[in-house]
Amino acid sequence: MTNSSSIITDVNAHPTQDSSAGPDTYDLECRNILKTFDGGFTAVDNVSFQIPKGSFFSILGPSGCGKTTLLRMLAGFEKPTSGDIFIKGQSVTNTPPNKRPVNMVFQHLALFPTMTVAENIAYGLRQRKVAKHEIGDRVKGVLQRVGLPDSGNKNIAQLSGGQKQRIAIARCLVLNPDVLLLDEPLGALDLKLREHMKIELKQLQEEFGTTFVYITHDQSEALVMSDQVAVMNHGAFVQQGTPHDLYYHPKDAFVAGFVGESNRWMGRISSQSANGLEITTDSGLGLHGVSGENQSFNNGDKVEIFVRPEAISLVRGQGDSNNSNQLACHVVNVLFDGAKSQILVKDPQSNGEVTVSMPQTADFENLRKGELLSLSWTTEQTRCYRVEG
Amino acid sequence: MSLRTPKLRLGLLLLLTPMLLWLLLLIILPHVNMAIISLSERVSAGEYAFSLSNYAEFFTESLYWNTFLRTATMSILVTFLTLIIAFPVSYYIAKMLRGRTKGLVFALCLIPFWVSELVRTYGWMILLRETGVVSSSLQWLGLTDGPIEFLYNDAAIIVGLVYTSMLFMVVPLTTTLDSLDDSYIEAGYDLGGNGFTVMREVVIPHAMPGIVSGCIVVFMLTLGNYLTPALLGGKDSLWFTEQIFTQFITRFNWEQGSAFGILLLFLSSFIVWLGLKLSRQSFTRVMS
Numbered sequence: 080m081t082n083s084s085s086i087i088t089d090v091n092a093h094p095t096q097d098s099s100a101g102p103d104t105y106d107l108e109c110r111n112i113l114k115t116f117d118g119g120f121t122a123v124d125n126v127s128f129q130i131p132k133g134s135f136f137s138i139l140g141p142s143g144c145g146k147t148t149l150l151r152m153l154a155g156f157e158k159p160t161s162g163d164i165f166i167k168g169q170s171v172t173n174t175p176p177n178k179r180p181v182n183m184v185f186q187h188l189a190l191f192p193t194m195t196v197a198e199n200i201a202y203g204l205r206q207r208k209v210a211k212h213e214i215g216d217r218v219k220g221v222l223q224r225v226g227l228p229d230s231g232n233k234n235i236a237q238l239s240g241g242q243k244q245r246i247a248i249a250r251c252l253v254l255n256p257d258v259l260l261l262d263e264p265l266g267a268l269d270l271k272l273r274e275h276m277k278i279e280l281k282q283l284q285e286e287f288g289t290t291f292v293y294i295t296h297d298q299s300e301a302l303v304m305s306d307q308v309a310v311m312n313h314g315a316f317v318q319q320g321t322p323h324d325l326y327y328h329p330k331d332a333f334v335a336g337f338v339g340e341s342n343r344w345m346g347r348i349s350s351q352s353a354n355g356l357e358i359t360t361d362s363g364l365g366l367h368g369v370s371g372e373n374q375s376f377n378n379g380d381k382v383e384i385f386v387r388p389e390a391i392s393l394v395r396g397q398g399d400s401n402n403s404n405q406l407a408c409h410v411v412n413v414l415f416d417g418a419k420s421q422i423l424v425k426d427p428q429s430n431g432e433v434t435v436s437m438p439q440t441a442d443f444e445n446l447r448k449g450e451l452l453s454l455s456w457t458t459e460q461t462r463c464y465r466v467e468g
Numbered sequence: 469m470s471l472r473t474p475k476l477r478l479g480l481l482l483l484l485t486p487m488l489l490w491l492l493l494l495i496i497l498p499h500v501n502m503a504i505i506s507l508s509e510r511v512s513a514g515e516y517a518f519s520l521s522n523y524a525e526f527f528t529e530s531l532y533w534n535t536f537l538r539t540a541t542m543s544i545l546v547t548f549l550t551l552i553i554a555f556p557v558s559y560y561i562a563k564m565l566r567g568r569t570k571g572l573v574f575a576l577c578l579i580p581f582w583v584s585e586l587v588r589t590y591g592w593m594i595l596l597r598e599t600g601v602v603s604s605s606l607q608w609l610g611l612t613d614g615p616i617e618f619l620y621n622d623a624a625i626i627v628g629l630v631y632t633s634m635l636f637m638v639v640p641l642t643t644t645l646d647s648l649d650d651s652y653i654e655a656g657y658d659l660g661g662n663g664f665t666v667m668r669e670v671v672i673p674h675a676m677p678g679i680v681s682g683c684i685v686v687f688m689l690t691l692g693n694y695l696t697p698a699l700l701g702g703k704d705s706l707w708f709t710e711q712i713f714t715q716f717i718t719r720f721n722w723e724q725g726s727a728f729g730i731l732l733l734f735l736s737s738f739i740v741w742l743g744l745k746l747s748r749q750s751f752t753r754v755m756s
């Protein structure tokens with residue numbers, strides 16, 4: 080599902096956060112931001128975070144969780160009900176949007192259709208009263224850097240989706256903002272272009288060295304591009320960490336389910352030992368698992384169990400393995416997608432469906448529907464999270 | 469499918485026929501007729517000859533010429549005033565109001581136009597005449613000693629015309645401003661613009677087609693208006709349409725009246741063309 084190789088490179092590249100650093104090493108800091116709308120609805124609930132200079136920070140959350148509201152407060156279009164926003168150590172909570180050293184790439188880009196590409200980019204410079212000849216040079220320079228040196232005289236309507244994207248980013252970056260805010264800028268693009276732009280955005284960010292705050296509901300975008308990801312739900316930050324952290328050490332059931340793909344079961348703890356937990360799923364399956372981060376259980380507690388598709392080993396036909404969890408299933412469907420192919424299997428005992436990553440070996444090429452497969456996975460890869468109620 | 473398929477061409481023709489008929493019967497035919505009449509001169513009873521004298525009359529008789537200039541300048545002034553008043557109103561309706569209030573306020577702007585122009589103008593007369601509401605309130609407040617006549621001058625005509633034209637400016641402006649997504653305005657601020665520059669560089673360029681089409685309609689309607697100047701204007705407040713009326717109805721000089729009608733058409737078209745050139749807009753774009 081996710082491109083795991085790029086996650087690993089991201090982790091290596093990630094600047095280690097120095098806890099002794101002063102407040103001005105953070106490009107952006109939020110303290111206890113709260114936003115309550117007129118109707119009494121709390122869209123952003125007590126959010127605090129710090130973003131080190133030059134990093135790519137993503138806010139990941141489902142639709143309606145308050146991402147745009149948070150970003151609009153950072154840009155200055157919305158005033159927090161309480162809390163403070165600092166940019167490079169300076170409070171900007173009461174600074175209007177046109178005076179803040181941040182710029183925003185809008186969801187639908189908002190390139191001015193009445194201006195050419197060059198005029199669009201020059202707009203911000205003109206507002207700053209930059210000298211005419213310098214404007215020309217800087218526009219040329221930034222067009223070069225985003226790889227569109229010849230499109231200065233084009234109209235916005237003449238650009239392709241990906242080109243518009245780059246111009247919208249160039250229009251902000253030409254102003255050298257301390258922080259660039261991006262509101263799901265890839266949402267309007269088709270899948271293929273989105274995959275491509277993910278990599279390009281990351282490269283642009285590294286090239287310019289500007290701090291990016293990127294909001295998205297697409298976990299793969301967040302995982303591929305970010306140094307740090309904050310997972311947001313119902314207006315609050317649930318967990319913040321590197322993509323690697325979130326993927327392998329989710330803090331609760333929401334993060335475990337939202338970041339990456341998982342097979343889920345609902346069940347109850349039947350016994351606990353030093354080797355882990357014994358769980359019985361609602362469908363009657365007995366599993367061996369471990370408790371997720373910072374969780375502790377009593378026997379009989381209701382839990383949600385997560386197993387990643389790529390954690391499951393497969394053997395064709397009847398087979399034995401050393402793994403503690405074993406399940407014999409029949410193939411329901413093969414979802415072929417090249418290297419990301421998956422197999423959908425059904426467990427006859429509980430009638431539940433399980434998704435498994437297809438091993439990239441010749442053995443599984445001619446898999447047929449209905450065939451018997453032996454699934455197995457370890458105790459460590461079976462994570463249990465508490466479910467309230 | 470291309471337009472060349474016979475079936476489609478027939479369909480297009482059928483669709484366009486009523487339109488073309490309407491144009492031909494109500495616009496082109498009377499104008500051709502008027503043009504012919506305007507180019508003739510009565511030699512003796514029942515006998516007419518070709519002549520340009522009706523047109524020469526317009527350019528040589530300073531009254532006609534001046535009345536036209538006056539009408540044109542005042543129409544331009546009215547158009548400009550209407551735009552200045554209608555723009556903030558439209559901006560408020562399109563960009564500041566939301567949901568139900570928006571529809572309500574917009575409807576409120578339309579309601580006066582359910583009443584006929586005659587009644588609306590009469591409304592202004594009740595307000596502005598010597599014994600009217602404005603004059604009596606001023607006296608009641610002790611701001612003046614005697615009654616004041618606000619009617620029968622150029623200012624009264626302009627007030628009446630601006631009021632009559634309001635709708636034709638507010639509707640196209642609100643429509644174009646409504647189509648401007650808020651994110652463009654926000655982007656304008658985000659990139660460092662202030663209220664004035666965002667208005668000048670983002671909002672007005674976007675609203676330009678609406679502004680120009682509103683101005684054309686208001687200018688043409690004002691120039692061709694008869695009722696308001698006739699009722700609110702004084703003896704000296706001549707309007708060009710009144711000249712045409714006089715020629716046709718009072719003097720029975722159809723030749724002269726036709727010549728004035730044709731001249732009004734061409735001169736107003738010329739002014740609109742000039743306006744389009746100056747604002748760098750194309751007619752087809754503005755009207756689309």
Ligand SMILES: Nc1ncnc2c1ncn2[C@@H]1O[C@H](COP(=O)(O)OP(=O)(O)OP(=O)(O)O)[C@@H](O)[C@H]1O
Binds near residue numbers: 117118143144147149
């Ligand atoms: N002006 C407003 N008044 C009242 N409620 C609002 C306002 N703006 C947003 N909300 C509410 O706040 C919540 C969060 O909205 P927001 O736009 O921040 O979500 P989001 O995370 O960006 O969602 P999406 O991914 O769909 O863009 C929503 O439930 C929305 O209805």
Ligand SMILES: [Mg+2]
Binds near residue numbers: 146147148
């Ligand atoms: Mg949003």
